[in-house]
Amino acid sequence: xESINTRAANHLSTLLETWHTQRDERQWVLGTVYQTxxxxxxxxxxxxxxxxxxxxxxxxxxxxxxxxxxxxxRKVLASGKTAxxxxxxxxxxxISFQLGIGCGGEVDILLQPIHAGNNYLQLDAxxxxxxxxxxxxxxxxxxxxxxSETELHPLTLGDHEAGIPLKRPMLTARGGTxxxxxxxxxxPHILIIGGGVDARPMAQQFSNQGWQVSLCDPRPANARPAYxxxxxxxxxHPDELPQHLDLNSIDAAVxxxxxxNLDAAAVRLLHQRPMQYLGLLGPTSRRDRVLSLSGxxxxxxxxxxxxxxxxxxxLDLGGELPESIALATCAxxxxxxxxxxxxxxxxxxxxTSPHQVSQVRHDR
Numbered sequence: 001x002e003s004i005n006t007r008a009a010n011h012l013s014t015l016l017e018t019w020h021t022q023r024d025e026r027q028w029v030l031g032t033v034y035q036t037x038x039x040x041x042x043x044x045x046x047x048x049x050x051x052x053x054x055x056x057x058x059x060x061x062x063x064x065x066x067x068x069x070x071x072x073x074r075k076v077l078a079s080g081k082t083a084x085x086x087x088x089x090x091x092x093x094x095i096s097f098q099l100g101i102g103c104g105g106e107v108d109i110l111l112q113p114i115h116a117g118n119n120y121l122q123l124d125a126x127x128x129x130x131x132x133x134x135x136x137x138x139x140x141x142x143x144x145x146x147x148s149e150t151e152l153h154p155l156t157l158g159d160h161e162a163g164i165p166l167k168r169p170m171l172t173a174r175g176g177t178x179x180x181x182x183x184x185x186x187x188p189h190i191l192i193i194g195g196g197v198d199a200r201p202m203a204q205q206f207s208n209q210g211w212q213v214s215l216c217d218p219r220p221a222n223a224r225p226a227y228x229x230x231x232x233x234x235x236x237h238p239d240e241l242p243q244h245l246d247l248n249s250i251d252a253a254v255x256x257x258x259x260x261n262l263d264a265a266a267v268r269l270l271h272q273r274p275m276q277y278l279g280l281l282g283p284t285s286r287r288d289r290v291l292s293l294s295g296x297x298x299x300x301x302x303x304x305x306x307x308x309x310x311x312x313x314x315l316d317l318g319g320e321l322p323e324s325i326a327l328a329t330c331a332x333x334x335x336x337x338x339x340x341x342x343x344x345x346x347x348x349x350x351x352t353s354p355h356q357v358s359q360v361r362h363d364r
Contacts, residue, residue: 081146195223
């Protein structure tokens with residue numbers, strides 16, 4: 001497979017960026033998992049893009065079915081009609097069974113041509129909304145006669161009240177047809193306070209997840225753009241950051257400036273923001289000094305300690321190098337943002353049957 005953008009290559013925002021740069025130069029097909037039964041590598045709402053050069057971007061399986069999906073995509077380009085394809089891991093005549101994939105489940109995939117005649121499936125609008133950090137519901141019609149229809153709506157609490165979940169895709173019926181409703185949220189926005197040498201692998205780990213990364217450091221020797229190529233850099237004191245950045249857009253932050261006063265300013269700035277994670281590099285003794293210097297009240301400190309503050313940062317993965325700390329911190333933030341406990345999956349299924357083990361491993 002040839003890739004145009006290897007950073008966060010399977011993330012939807014990267015797929016849309018890759019497609020948009022060549023949307024009129026190539027012919028494209030959008031592939032979407034719309035229904036599964038049993039165990040599957042990807043879940044409903046997962047997307048990939050195929051073009052007329054035989055390239056694909058993104059994954060709808062572990063890499064086993066993509067070539068066959070591309071074969072079906074070529075048929076869609078030739079006919080101009082939307083199609084569906086099913087892979088059944090229990091059917092001995094099915095290619096997924098013959099490849100020995102072993103998941104044993106069923107996966108239904110929707111293949112839609114993308115062109116100006118169907119308004120590019122509204123992928124342009126979807127890209128713009130995500131760039132504006134606006135959550136949306138992307139609705140795709142499961143065709144009855146090759147038709148290609150999509151809808152794009154803002155994601156609101158009213159959708160949940162109407163039966164559309166705010167996080168997981170689902171099929172709904174309307175007018176005798178089925179629609180896949182996929183809630184799509186903007187990429188998490190992570191703020192790093194401090195742009196020293198050890199912040200480089202931290203920023204890289206976050207960027208590789210497809211997260212939006214901002215970096216704040218007022219010191220001239222730090223936060224050089226060449227070392228943080230995918231970050232938005234703010235060369236100012238944390239106290240001045242609200243003049244340049246909407247702090248309410250931050251989902252998680254890590255203070256790692258190695259300067260007590262800068263980290264204290266970060267805590268003072270962020271402790272009441274609607275974020276899910278605030279990490280502070282260093283041991284608990286340093287944490288207490290930073291909290292004391294921050295000037296926030298004892299009650300606010302207690303609320304932080306019982307809430308979003310993580311210090312020391314990271315899961316207990318072992319290792320002392322900056323790369324290890326970055327990996328442990330990224331894993332911890334990932335688990336918090338997804339509402340998970342960060343424990344090994346095998347420990348959670350030790351007492352279950354083999355079938356349940358498979359289900360847990362793939363239900364992420």
